[in-house]
Amino acid sequence: MVSEPYSVCVYCSASVDDPAALELSRLVGAEIGRRGWQLVSGGGHVSMMGAVATAARAAGAKTVGVIPKKLVHREMADVESDELIVTDSMRERKQIMDERADAFLTLPGGLGTLEELFETWTGGYLGMHDKPVVVLDLDGHYRGLFAWLEQLRERGFAGRAALERVVLTDDLAAAFDALDPGL
Ligand code: AMP
Numbered sequence: 316m317v318s319e320p321y322s323v324c325v326y327c328s329a330s331v332d333d334p335a336a337l338e339l340s341r342l343v344g345a346e347i348g349r350r351g352w353q354l355v356s357g358g359g360h361v362s363m364m365g366a367v368a369t370a371a372r373a374a375g376a377k378t379v380g381v382i383p384k385k386l387v388h389r390e391m392a393d394v395e396s397d398e399l400i401v402t403d404s405m406r407e408r409k410q411i412m413d414e415r416a417d418a419f420l421t422l423p424g425g426l427g428t429l430e431e432l433f434e435t436w437t438g439g440y441l442g443m444h445d446k447p448v449v450v451l452d453l454d455g456h457y458r459g460l461f462a463w464l465e466q467l468r469e470r471g472f473a474g475r476a477a478l479e480r481v482v483l484t485d486d487l488a489a490a491f492d493a494l495d496p497g498l
Contacts, residue, residue: 320377323347323494324355324416326431327363328424329390336423339453340366343422346491348374355415357408358382358399359390363422368393381411409434418447418494423456432481440480449482451490457483 325347327340340363347354347367354371357364358380368378372395380396383405392399402408409431421432432450439448450457461483467473482493 320351320353321495322353322355322379322415322417323420324412324418324435325364325367325420325422326357326424326428327367327422328428329357329359329362329364330425331362331423335454336363337366339363339422339451341370342487343367343420343451344370344372344376345374346487347371348376350491350495352376354378355412356380356393357390357412358393358396358401359386360393360395361391363424364390365393367422368396372397379415381408381415383408413438413444416446419449420490420494421448421450423452423454429460436481437477440474440477447482447494447496448480449484449490449493451484451487453485453487 325343328336344367348371354368354376356368359365359382371378377397379398380393381400381402382390382392383402387401400411402411419435421428436448438444464473464478468475468478484490
């Protein structure tokens with residue numbers, strides 16, 4: 316059996332077209348390819364999601380897209396994916412993305428991205444999986460969120476160990492090193 320390359324699931328916006336966000340997406344995709352890893356993504360060809368996948372393929376990475384059939388048009392299914400999995404539901408999408416990933420990387424995003432980040436993060440601190448959960452935040456997109464989470468810790472709503480289960484960094488290389496604990 317041929318073993319799969321190390322697989323990183325990237326969560327990010329499927330709506331913005333901000334040049335800095337797209338450039339970050341391209342850098343991340345290129346780094347996945349440079350490291351010989353595989354990308355697991357939401358399978359859309361739009362916005363940051365599309366930019367990560369396109370850059371990853373251009374850098375030689377295999378890409379796996381997982382998209383619910385209801386979003387095939389809205390998020391323009393990434394038909395160039397090496398593997399495009401069309402699911403019946405959002406839940407199935409997330410489950411397959413989780414199963415196929417060795418690590419999770421979150422870039423700037425909106426509600427959908429937050430939902431995915433929190434699911435993998437909480438699963439990690441509850442011991443459901445031991446895969447790295449990393450947030451790459453170059454421009455302070457998540458600063459307010461993490462400041463508020465720190466307040467939750469001070470008020471007893473979140474534990475220190477739970478908060479430390481995620482690696483938050485503004486450095487691309489540090490993010491990738493955290494994604495691969497074998498380094
Ligand atoms: P957003 O951060 O809102 O731009 O969304 C980023 C991606 O998350 C998009 O591909 C959405 O389809 C996806 N998404 C939104 N809600 C969910 C959900 N409940 N489960 C899985 N993916 C979702």
